[in-house]
Amino acid sequence: MGRISSKINIHGLSSAQTAMGFGDPMLQFGVNIVGPKAIKSIPEMLRYKPKFSLDVIGSVAVPIGEYNSESQVNIGQHRWYGRIGLPVVCQLGKWVPGKRTTLEFLPAVWFFGNNNNYSGQKLETKPMFQVEGHLTRDFMEKLWGSLDVVWYPGGASEVDTLKIPQLNNIGLGATLGYKINDNMQLTLAYTSTINDSEPEDLKMDSFRISFICGWHN
Numbered sequence: 260m261g262r263i264s265s266k267i268n269i270h271g272l273s274s275a276q277t278a279m280g281f282g283d284p285m286l287q288f289g290v291n292i293v294g295p296k297a298i299k300s301i302p303e304m305l306r307y308k309p310k311f312s313l314d315v316i317g318s319v320a321v322p323i324g325e326y327n328s329e330s331q332v333n334i335g336q337h338r339w340y341g342r343i344g345l346p347v348v349c350q351l352g353k354w355v356p357g358k359r360t361t362l363e364f365l366p367a368v369w370f371f372g373n374n375n376n377y378s379g380q381k382l383e384t385k386p387m388f389q390v391e392g393h394l395t396r397d398f399m400e401k402l403w404g405s406l407d408v409v410w411y412p413g414g415a416s417e418v419d420t421l422k423i424p425q426l427n428n429i430g431l432g433a434t435l436g437y438k439i440n441d442n443m444q445l446t447l448a449y450t451s452t453i454n455d456s457e458p459e460d461l462k463m464d465s466f467r468i469s470f471i472c473g474w475h476n
Contacts, residue, residue: 261467265332268458276332280325283335289316289346308354314346316367328376338382339372342389357400365391369414380419387414387426393434401438407431407450428461429454444471 262279294312298304324335344367351360367389374382388411395405408431415425432450439445448467455462 283320283324
């Protein structure tokens with residue numbers, strides 16, 4: 260859930276729109292294909308050294324989020340979409356709580372279904388690539404932070420006969436995470452685009468709050 264506000268300037272004319280509510284829920288499945296063995300005992304945990312890991316993930320969003328067909332700014336997309344990615348995590352230095360450092364990468368490809376009610380028209384979007392990187396460091400045992408960079412190329416769209424050029428967005432940001440207990444974690448993240456100096460470029464600032472809860476023993 261969240262809120263999006265947008266301002267568009269075209270030839271001296273401006274238009275502002277706002278949307279808020281629940282977005283499209285996303286289901287994600289992942290499996291590790293390269294990496295250390297699973298931890299099954301305390302001695303194994305003491306000897307645990309992740310070093311390098313590679314996963315495969317698949318995500319799919321269910322189009323039931325807040326959507327207004329008369330607005331170009333929406334929380335939900337009113338279409339099925341998802342991605343396939345290969346998250347990579349590299350350990351840097353010792354794997355000691357409070358002193359851990361990791362370098363993380365996420366290359367992925369997003370696929371989009373059609374939105375057949377985009378202001379009464381049909382919206383089609385080609386695949387979009389995602390390249391994301393994080394340098395993460397523990398400040399103390401329960402507090403960590405990261406420097407983030409993300410690049411989104413591709414995703415050219417077409418609304419009936421109107422063609423919309425592909426994206427080429429680069430964003431920089433930072434994340435702060437706090438481990439509340441063994442089962443709960445809270446993160447705060449901020450990202451802003453940097454290659455947005457031209458009038459037709461997308462300028463975006465995003466602030467995200469995430470709460471993660473696990474139910475393992």
